[in-house]
Amino acid sequence: xxxxxxxxxxxxxxxxxxxxxxxxxxxxxxxxxxxxxxxxxxxxxxxxxxxxxxxxxxxxxxxxxxxxxxxxxxxxxxxxxxxxxxxxxxxxxxxxxxxxxxxxxxxxxxxxxxxxxxxxxxxxxxxxxxxxxxxxxxxxxxxxxxxxxxxxxxxxxxxxxxxxxxxxxxxxxxxxxxxxxxxxxxxxxxxxxxxxxxxxxxxxxxxxxxxxxxxxxxxxxxxxxxxxxxxxxxxxxxxxxxxxxxxxxxxxxxxxxxxxxxxxxxxxxxxxxxxxxxxxxxxxxxxxxxxxxxxxxxxxxxxxxxxxxxxxxxxxxxxxxxxxxxxxxxxxxxxxxxxxxxxxxxxxxxxxxxxxxxxxxxxxxxxxxxxxxxxxxxxxxxxxxxxxxxxxxxxxxxxxxxxxxxxxxxxxxxxxxxxxxxxxxxxxxxxxxxxxxxxxxxxxxxxxxxxxxxxxxxxxxxxxxxxxxxxxxxxxxxxxxxxxxxxxxxxxxxxxxxxxx
Ligand SMILES: C[S@@+](CC[C@H](N)C(=O)[O-])C[C@H]1O[C@@H](n2cnc3c(N)ncnc32)[C@H](O)[C@@H]1O
Numbered sequence: 001x002x003x004x005x006x007x008x009x010x011x012x013x014x015x016x017x018x019x020x021x022x023x024x025x026x027x028x029x030x031x032x033x034x035x036x037x038x039x040x041x042x043x044x045x046x047x048x049x050x051x052x053x054x055x056x057x058x059x060x061x062x063x064x065x066x067x068x069x070x071x072x073x074x075x076x077x078x079x080x081x082x083x084x085x086x087x088x089x090x091x092x093x094x095x096x097x098x099x100x101x102x103x104x105x106x107x108x109x110x111x112x113x114x115x116x117x118x119x120x121x122x123x124x125x126x127x128x129x130x131x132x133x134x135x136x137x138x139x140x141x142x143x144x145x146x147x148x149x150x151x152x153x154x155x156x157x158x159x160x161x162x163x164x165x166x167x168x169x170x171x172x173x174x175x176x177x178x179x180x181x182x183x184x185x186x187x188x189x190x191x192x193x194x195x196x197x198x199x200x201x202x203x204x205x206x207x208x209x210x211x212x213x214x215x216x217x218x219x220x221x222x223x224x225x226x227x228x229x230x231x232x233x234x235x236x237x238x239x240x241x242x243x244x245x246x247x248x249x250x251x252x253x254x255x256x257x258x259x260x261x262x263x264x265x266x267x268x269x270x271x272x273x274x275x276x277x278x279x280x281x282x283x284x285x286x287x288x289x290x291x292x293x294x295x296x297x298x299x300x301x302x303x304x305x306x307x308x309x310x311x312x313x314x315x316x317x318x319x320x321x322x323x324x325x326x327x328x329x330x331x332x333x334x335x336x337x338x339x340x341x342x343x344x345x346x347x348x349x350x351x352x353x354x355x356x357x358x359x360x361x362x363x364x365x366x367x368x369x370x371x372x373x374x375x376x377x378x379x380x381x382x383x384x385x386x387x388x389x390x391x392x393x394x395x396x397x398x399x400x401x402x403x404x405x406x407x408x409x410x411x412x413x414x415x416x417x418x419x420x421x422x423x424x425x426x427x428x429x430x431x432x433x434x435x436x437x438x439x440x441x442x443x444x445x446x447x448x449x450x451x452x453x454x455x456x457x458x459x460x461x462x463x464x465x466x467x468x469x470x471x472x473x474x475x476x477x478x479x480x481x482x483x484x485x486x487x488x489x490x491x492x493x494x495x496x497x498x499x500x501x
Contacts, residue, residue, distance in 0.1 A: 001149040003030045003038045006215065009149050012142070013211050017056035019233070028053060028212075028248055035217040036272065037151055039247045046242040049418055049469060052224055053212050055234040058143050059184070060195065060208035061132040064161055068205045069128055073108065074098035076206060077199040082123070085109060090117030090127045090168065108134045115169035126164035132188060132207065133161050133181035144180060146211050152186035153271055159185040187214075190270070195228045196476050203476055210234040218270070219249035220262055220278040221285065225420045226250060227474035235472070240417035255416055256375065256407075258290035258368040259308050260333070275309065278414070282308055287413045288366035292332060296320050302364055303329070336362055340369050348380035348387050352399065371410060374403040375421075378428050382435065383478070389435050397436055404429035423470030426463055427481050433460040 001009075007030035014020035027046050033039025046052060062071060071078045072094035073085075082092035085099050089112040093099040108131050117127060136144065152158070159182040166173060173181075191214035192207045213226070213234050223246070225239045242248060252270055253262040259279050266274050278285055282304050291302035294317040301319025312326035324332075339362075343354040355373050363370055381400040382389045392400070407425050416422065437457045444450055468485055471477045477485075 003032055006030050006038060006149050009146065010212050010215065013058070013146065014053075014055070016142075019054045019056055026053065030215055033217055033247055035219070035247060035249075037217075038215055039217045039249075040212065040215050042242045042244050042246050042248055044244050046238045046248075048238050048241050050238050052236045052238055052242075052248055055210040055212040055236070057195070057208035057210055057232055057234070058146050059132055059136050059139065060206055060232065061135055062128050063194075063205060063207045064129045064132075064188075066125060066129075069125055070123075071128075071204055072098050073128060073131060074101040074104045075199060076197050076204045078204050079202065080200070084119075084121060084123040087113055088117070088121075089113050090119045090122070090124045091131070092123040092128065107138045111137065112169070115165075115171035115173065117169050119168065124168050126168050130161040130165035130168075133184045134165070136184040137177055137180060146209075147180070147183050147187045150187045150191050150211070150214050152183065153190045154186065155271070158189045161185050190214075193226075193228075193234060195232065195234075197232070198230075198475055198479075201479055208232070208234075212236075213250075216248060216250050218252045218266065218272075218274065218276075219247075220251060220253070220255070220259075220274060220276045221414055221416060222249040222251040222255075222419075223417070224248055224250050225418060225423075225470065227420065227472060228476070229473045230475055237418075239419045240415070255414065255419060255421060256289065256368055256371045256410065259284055259305075260290060260311065261368065263309075263311075273309075280309060282306075285414050287410055288364065289368040289371065289410070291364050291366055292329070293362065293364050294320060294322055295324065296322055302366075305329075336369055340373070343373075344376070348377050348384055349396075351380075352377055352396075365406070366410070371407060374407055375425075378403045378407065378425060382428075382431055389431075392435075394439065397432055397439075400432045401429065401436070404432065418470045420470065420474070423467050423474075424477065426467035427471065427477065430460055430463040430467055431480075433463065 010030065011020060015022050020026065027042060027044050028040045029043045030038055031041045062069060070082055070092055072082060073091040074093055075098050077094050080094050082094055085091050085093050087109055089109040091108065091112065098104065111134050112127060117124060136147065162178060162181045162185060188207060188209060192209050193213055195206050195208045196203045197206060213236070223238060223240050223242050224236050226234055226236045228234055253265050263274055263279060266272060284290060288302060291304055292315070294301040294303055296317070299317060299320045301317040303315040303317050303324060305313050305315050307313040314326055315324045315329050316322070339358065343351050351373055355370065359370060359373060378400055381387055381392055381396055404425050408422060411419060411422050433456065437453055437460065440453050441450065468488065471481065473485060
């Protein structure tokens with residue numbers, strides 16, 4: 001579909017959801033992109049932190065990976081007792097209320113019952129994975145049209161949900177329904193976003209199709225960040241100032257991954273070979289996220305790829321000039337990744353021991369695996385079982401603060417601006433600083449130290465404000481963040497009310 005027609009379709013979608021007034025100007029337009037196909041282009045200068053667009057999902061539901069399942073098909077609760085829906089649709093629910101929820105009864109439940117699931121009195125994980133394309137069948141015509149305006153991966157694996165559906169029911173599927181469901185699967189694999197809902201204080205990962213989001217192309221240093229709010233809307237903000245005519249981009253991969261990791265992921269999941277400025281730069285914008293330690297004794301240099309876009313190129317040390325073949329680099333990388341996998345999901349203290357005793361001997365501190373481990377320690381110190389705030393030693397608290405600063409420095413070197421990851425790390429830094437101030441206040445009686453502590457405490461409030469400016473009402477932020485955010489929001493509203501009175 002031509003950019004102008006897609007632009008009009010998207011505007012109708014946003015107006016239908018009350019996210020745009022008819023004829024209201026926007027700071028974006030859909031045009032042909034220099035990156036690929038069509039893209040979202042800035043129609044005027046956009047300031048940092050300005051809302052670029054808010055988008056509503058056309059369809060939302062369980063992800064198609066058993067890792068994120070099972071869950072209740074109605075409320076999406078996980079980690080609870082699930083039982084098969086009494087109506088015999090073959091899907092799991094967690095309560096009578098969920099079983100009788102009209103959204104479930106009138107949609108996937110009615111459709112599946114008609115097809116006679118083969119799981120008998122049980123429920124099927126495979127049918128649960130097919131819920132999103134089934135839900136798309138119930139959408140009004142103007143919404144199914146959206147799926148035909150989007151780019152779609154054509155490979156055979158995109159549509160396995162429909163294959164799973166067919167092998168789990170006795171009845172025949174209407175040919176038109178199958179065609180639409182396969183289109184939906186392909187469109188979801190190309191364009192869907194990971195979203196989440198909070199149930200029982202825990203977040204469940206879901207997938208959703210946001211049409212304007214689906215037109216937003218990728219860059220490894222994107223100029224936006226995005227959050228999903230409690231209403232399930234996608235909110236896209238400028239992470240850096242964006243000039244009129246520039247393409248609005250987001251990252252489909254983790255910004256802290258190195259070039260090989262990101263390019264491999266993008267090729268495998270989104271079927272394109274990224275050639276953005278970061279991917280072509282040997283140092284990855286100076287971050288050295290891909291660098292490996294030189295193999296020569298006492299050499300402090302870094303091994304860097306000669307031509308980063310080619311997977312098997314030789315790597316050269318930037319100090320001593322040592323050249324290592326691409327094949328050897330691949331096996332070194334594979335060894336590091338395998339060693340890391342073992343510790344990745346361990347208790348954070350074990351991760352820290354691994355970082356200090358093993359990883360630091362294998363890779364320089366700038367390497368992305370190191371960053372990944374630091375991020376894990378930062379996210380879990382203060383929260384994980386056995387490592388709650390009162391259980392952390394002073395030394396561990398200082399390590400958390402140090403890692404927060406290193407991670408922020410890396411994001412700033414990449415020029416990621418006010419990206420979501422920075423917001424999350426700033427919040428962790430705020431929490432760790434606050435704990436440190438609390439500890440000093442309870443131990444000290446020296447007036448000068450207490451005064452300095454008070455100054456540190458008020459400076460720390462600015463760190464919290466910075467984090468809040470970025471994360472806003474993001475539902476995947478830690479639950480204690482969301483509590484603080486809501487409290488501050490309430491306070492601001494009260495002050496506004498007083499001003500009006
Ligand atoms: C969500 S769509 C983006 C919109 C798409 N350009 C269109 O015209 O509908 C994702 C697909 O766009 C393409 N794409 C996005 N960013 C790209 C980039 N930086 N370089 C090359 N292709 C890209 C890839 O084919 C990817 O699978």
